[in-house]
Amino acid sequence: MKIVLAFITTLLSVILLTENNGPVLQDPEEDFQIQKGIENNLFAEDNEKCLVCHGEPYFELTDTIQGITQNRLMCEDYHIDRDEYYHSNHWSFACTDCHSYDLEIFPHPTSARLEEPYHCNDCHGYDEQYAQYQFEEIQEEYLESTHAEIDGFSCWKCHDPHSYEINIRNSTKLEETILYDNNICLECHANYDNFQLLTNREEIVIVESHNWLPNESAHFTSVRCIECHTEINDSILVAHKLLPKDKAVKRCTECHTSDSRLLATLYKFQSREFRANVGFVNGVIFNQSYVIGANRNIILNIFSFIIFGGVILIIVVHTFFRIIRRN
Amino acid sequence: MARRLYLYPVWIRLWHLLNALLFLILIFTGISMQFAGSERSFSLIRFDQAVVWHNTSAIILTFSYVVFILGNIFTTNSRHYRIKKDNFWSDLFTQLKFYAFGMFKKEKHPFPVTYEQKFNPLQKISYVLAMYVGMPVIIITGFGLLFPEILVQQFFGVSGLLITDILHITIGFILSVFMAIHIYTCTLGDKPTTLFKSMISGYHEEHE
Numbered sequence: 001m002k003i004v005l006a007f008i009t010t011l012l013s014v015i016l017l018t019e020n021n022g023p024v025l026q027d028p029e030e031d032f033q034i035q036k037g038i039e040n041n042l043f044a045e046d047n048e049k050c051l052v053c054h055g056e057p058y059f060e061l062t063d064t065i066q067g068i069t070q071n072r073l074m075c076e077d078y079h080i081d082r083d084e085y086y087h088s089n090h091w092s093f094a095c096t097d098c099h100s101y102d103l104e105i106f107p108h109p110t111s112a113r114l115e116e117p118y119h120c121n122d123c124h125g126y127d128e129q130y131a132q133y134q135f136e137e138i139q140e141e142y143l144e145s146t147h148a149e150i151d152g153f154s155c156w157k158c159h160d161p162h163s164y165e166i167n168i169r170n171s172t173k174l175e176e177t178i179l180y181d182n183n184i185c186l187e188c189h190a191n192y193d194n195f196q197l198l199t200n201r202e203e204i205v206i207v208e209s210h211n212w213l214p215n216e217s218a219h220f221t222s223v224r225c226i227e228c229h230t231e232i233n234d235s236i237l238v239a240h241k242l243l244p245k246d247k248a249v250k251r252c253t254e255c256h257t258s259d260s261r262l263l264a265t266l267y268k269f270q271s272r273e274f275r276a277n278v279g280f281v282n283g284v285i286f287n288q289s290y291v292i293g294a295n296r297n298i299i300l301n302i303f304s305f306i307i308f309g310g311v312i313l314i315i316v317v318h319t320f321f322r323i324i325r326r327n
Numbered sequence: 328m329a330r331r332l333y334l335y336p337v338w339i340r341l342w343h344l345l346n347a348l349l350f351l352i353l354i355f356t357g358i359s360m361q362f363a364g365s366e367r368s369f370s371l372i373r374f375d376q377a378v379v380w381h382n383t384s385a386i387i388l389t390f391s392y393v394v395f396i397l398g399n400i401f402t403t404n405s406r407h408y409r410i411k412k413d414n415f416w417s418d419l420f421t422q423l424k425f426y427a428f429g430m431f432k433k434e435k436h437p438f439p440v441t442y443e444q445k446f447n448p449l450q451k452i453s454y455v456l457a458m459y460v461g462m463p464v465i466i467i468t469g470f471g472l473l474f475p476e477i478l479v480q481q482f483f484g485v486s487g488l489l490i491t492d493i494l495h496i497t498i499g500f501i502l503s504v505f506m507a508i509h510i511y512t513c514t515l516g517d518k519p520t521t522l523f524k525s526m527i528s529g530y531h532e533e534h535e
Contacts, residue, residue: 214378218475252374256363292472292492293363293374300493304500311504315511318426325431 038086043094049104050095054080084163098161120155134236141233145242150198157198158184178224178266185225212250222291227255227265234264256293334445335529339404342395343526349388354503356381361496385469392462407445408455418448430515440531450512453505461502468495 038044053059057079058071085091096104102112124135147153167177188194192203213219228249230239254261335343359371360381372380399405421437426449429437438447446454471478471491479487516522517533525531 214375214382215473215475252378253363256360256374258364292360297493300497308500308504308507311507315507318511321431 141240422449
């Protein structure tokens with residue numbers, strides 16, 4: 001009994017000691033003390049000229065000649081949630097940083113309404129300041145992805161510039177990152193109203209198409225869709241080359257093994273940091289989460305091999321003496 | 328002169344056979360999952376098949392365990408699992424000494440099998456620990472892994488799932504060691520096959 005207790009105590013000590021070496025889900029290079037929010041945006045007052053309509057579900061339309069004023073529904077595509085916007089990546093912007101000044105005129109002139117929207121790389125591409133994020137390579141990946149084949153698809157479909165908040169780099173809770181990122185996919189793939197605006201394909205029922213996964217819900221909450229549906233890219237943090245469904249990962253041991261695919265996908269950021277500090281592959285997923293087949297503790301492995309080897313040795317020696325003392 | 332004692336009624340033999348079979352499947356599939364290799368490396372059994380076999384066997388084992396507990400409550404079989412405090416350590420030592428030295432000197436068994444005493448002190452303590460400590464823990468942690476949503480997410484900063492799994496595989500490992508020793512000690516009858524035959528016929532046989 002004492003031996004069993006000692007064994008369990010040792011195990012728990014190993015777990016608890018390892019906790020201190022665990023990875024931190026934060027990018028040390030970035031300053032996350034930035035205070036976002038409407039009160040810190042220098043252009044908030046100017047932005048209100050737009051948000052007075054675009055920030056509300058309804059806007060007022062007035063006919064000055066006839067003196068009629070009516071409330072009209074603001075189209076969802078043109079509605080900006082103030083709270084989301086002022087906490088997004090672009091929280092500090094003025095509306096006119098990206099949109100024409102002509103839109104300050106109401107009703108908006110058609111030429112201004114037909115303005116070509118900016119793309120990510122118009123600002124982020126080929127700029128030293130953003131070099132570490134490799135936007136150029138992300139664009140190359142995107143252009144090879146299945147999404148790029150769809151008419152009307154752009155970066156904005158997944159990364160709404162008015163609400164998108166970069167996630168994996170500054171996340172302290174992996175499950176929240178997974179939820180946030182998966183919701184981006186589900187916005188279309190679990191919402192046929194949005195899905196049918198982009199394609200004529202039949203509705204995909206995610207729960208049915210993934211029911212081959214053991215413990216489906218655990219997979220949905222533990223990994224991002226892109227873990228299995230993108231091609232691994234070692235140089236960029238988040239792979240953007242969405243694959244056709246027949247090329248998605250279906251073999252369990254791609255993830256459930258010691259050189260788990262997740263180390264190059266979901267845990268890439270953490271593993272890079274952790275390896276740099278401690279150099280222990282797989283230790284990265286030791287504390288934060290658990291993946292059957294991938295989490296292996298070398299101390300426990302050695303310990304178990306020694307014990308089992310010892311038992312087998314005792315049995316062999318015992319058998320040997322039984323044989324020689326048989327008569 | 329051969330002595331025959333009817334010690335293993337049908338329900339115990341059937342339960343034991345099922346338990347043994349399920350244990351072997353669970354150990355095999357458990358090791359296979361724990362040390363699953365990618366396509367390039369060796370795998371005992373395909374991961375998805377291992378998961379199905381492991382989960383199915385575990386659920387059957389749980390029912391079989393309930394049968395064992397009920398059997399021990401409603402029959403007299405539980406008397407074999409009652410540990411006496413008196414001479415506990417000295418009896419254990421005596422039995423260990425017999426296995427280590429006595430049996431090679433043809434000494435008499437210090438705790439001969441009787442209708443009232445089916446197990447020797449070493450068997451008794453290991454069976455009690457396996458069935459009343461190891462099994463509940465491995466079943467409960469197993470269900471925790473099967474339904475991870477019921478687990479505590481974080482425990483002192485460590486994933487609840489991880490702690491549950493460490494406990495599960497540790498008890499699984501201890502029970503696997505128990506299994507190896509159990510199978511070996513079953514060869515310690517009059518002949519190496521005698522005790523295995525007992526678990527089929529129900530009769531314990533030994534020469535006096």
